[in-house]
Amino acid sequence: MAATTIIRARIAHTPRDPFTSDGALETFDDGAVAFADGTILATGPATEVLRQHPDADVLDRRDCVLIPGMVDTHVHYPQIPVIGAMGLELLEWLALRTLPEEAKMADLGHATKAAERFVRLLARNGTTSALVFGSHFPAAQHALFEAADAAGLRIASGLVTSDRNLRPELEVSPETAYEAGKALATRWHGHGRLRYAVTPRFSVSATEAMLGVSKTLLDETPGALFTSHVNESVGEIDFVKELFPHARDYVATYEDAGLLTSRSVLAHNVHVSDDELHRLADAHTAVAHCPSSNAFLSSGIFPMARHVEHGVRFGMGTDVGAGTGLSMLKEGLVAYHVQMVREEGHMLGPAHLLYLATLAGARAIGLDDETGDLTPGKAADLVLLKPPPGGTLEAVLEEAPDWNAALGAIFTLAREECVEETRVAGEPVYTSTK
Ligand SMILES: Nc1nc2[nH]cnc2c(=O)[nH]1
Numbered sequence: 523m524a525a526t527t528i529i530r531a532r533i534a535h536t537p538r539d540p541f542t543s544d545g546a547l548e549t550f551d552d553g554a555v556a557f558a559d560g561t562i563l564a565t566g567p568a569t570e571v572l573r574q575h576p577d578a579d580v581l582d583r584r585d586c587v588l589i590p591g592m593v594d595t596h597v598h599y600p601q602i603p604v605i606g607a608m609g610l611e612l613l614e615w616l617a618l619r620t621l622p623e624e625a626k627m628a629d630l631g632h633a634t635k636a637a638e639r640f641v642r643l644l645a646r647n648g649t650t651s652a653l654v655f656g657s658h659f660p661a662a663q664h665a666l667f668e669a670a671d672a673a674g675l676r677i678a679s680g681l682v683t684s685d686r687n688l689r690p691e692l693e694v695s696p697e698t699a700y701e702a703g704k705a706l707a708t709r710w711h712g713h714g715r716l717r718y719a720v721t722p723r724f725s726v727s728a729t730e731a732m733l734g735v736s737k738t739l740l741d742e743t744p745g746a747l748f749t750s751h752v753n754e755s756v757g758e759i760d761f762v763k764e765l766f767p768h769a770r771d772y773v774a775t776y777e778d779a780g781l782l783t784s785r786s787v788l789a790h791n792v793h794v795s796d797d798e799l800h801r802l803a804d805a806h807t808a809v810a811h812c813p814s815s816n817a818f819l820s821s822g823i824f825p826m827a828r829h830v831e832h833g834v835r836f837g838m839g840t841d842v843g844a845g846t847g848l849s850m851l852k853e854g855l856v857a858y859h860v861q862m863v864r865e866e867g868h869m870l871g872p873a874h875l876l877y878l879a880t881l882a883g884a885r886a887i888g889l890d891d892e893t894g895d896l897t898p899g900k901a902a903d904l905v906l907l908k909p910p911p912g913g914t915l916e917a918v919l920e921e922a923p924d925w926n927a928a929l930g931a932i933f934t935l936a937r938e939e940c941v942e943e944t945r946v947a948g949e950p951v952y953t954s955t956k
């Protein structure tokens with residue numbers, strides 16, 4: 523029997539959905555998580571957990587706040603260098619800044635460096651699971667899987683495929699896309715903590731033939747995810763209407779190809795009709811809400827209340843590089859800002875933000891049996907947060923009257939400099955060297 527470890531800290535998690543149930547936020551001022559073999563045995567008041575596991579190795583981290591490992595449901599591995607490219611809307615931003623950057627991934631040395639840096643920075647930001655939009659180049663995509671495997675993160679990703687309206691060096695035939703995707707899925711799907719995600723870039727750059735081979739590969743890869751973009755910008759939607767004159771709407775371009783499934787995750791879904799929401803809910807398809815990206819590209823404001831009302835699952839994604847960084851804590855703050863300025867917005871509180879950054883994302887990408895909160899039986903995926911001494915967050919937390927205030931301050935002020943340690947299945951994948 524493996525040794526039991528206990529981490530003692532201030533603890534917060536959301537084992538239930540605050541959009542549909544009260545009391546979703548569970549906190550412990552002097553709490554403890556006990557785990558062995560990477561699985562949580564107990565979470566609760568330290569006195570109780572210590573008494574239940576008297577022989578455990580105890581790590582006293584009462585200087586930290588412990589939350590579940592965070593889940594980024596939509597983030598582009600090649601796009602870290604694009605962060606902060608201002609003044610452009612989606613299609614121009616792609617053409618002028620993003621696609622030229624992604625074309626550099628043809629160079630395997632460049633791609634390998636980008637892959638290793640990307641997974642290191644995910645862990646440094648407290649992200650333990652992610653659905654990662656990959657690269658158009660098979661060798662670069664292989665490099666991401668290698669780096670993710672070495673880092674120990676729970677990553678689903680796949681070859682990004684397109685056969686039109688992009689850049690010649692990023693376009694391939696559907697047959698080539700299928701063969702390369704099949705080889706990568708065979709090599710990596712189900713390997714360690716990795717899963718394959720079938721990833722045509724979006725319907726602007728994927729013909730019906732490309733969407734068709736995507737469906738074939740999805741059906742041949744049990745447990746694989748499907749991910750792409752939908753309803754992000756008005757210009758994109760107009761273009762899709764032209765390209766798919768017979769499709770009822772943008773969602774239908776994936777639906778008609780059989781790609782609307784319970785393993786599908788579509789990013790953005792900002793300009794969505796109620797009819798599309800009904801069909802997404804019926805298909806149990808999830809949405810990746812990317813607040814900082816939608817604001818940064820002036821794409822629009824996510825209709826969160828309508829997704830909740832229609833029962834469409836959604837997690838949160840940083841959508842780096844249109845998104846403004848890899849911190850899911852910052853992403854939560856932007857989600858809050860945006861919903862507060864929206865007319866029929868959803869009044870969000872810290873519990874909603876913690877849920878969106880953890881369990882909602884795990885549910886969106888099909889990992890909620892394994893991660894997303896600190897319930898016994900789940901993996902010990904966790905993050906220790908500690909405000910830099912003498913800084914603003916430390917001052918706010920010293921005066922915080924309750925957990926709502928403390929958690930609100932953490933989403934408002936904590937970023938990667940506050941991540942002390944990130945663990946997956948109980949093992950550190952990042953430790954601050956400060
Ligand atoms: N935000 C965003 N939307 C996209 N739609 C197609 N590709 C992209 C991308 O790289 N970023």
Ligand SMILES: [Zn+2]
Nearest residue numbers: 655751789841
């Ligand atoms: Zn994206």
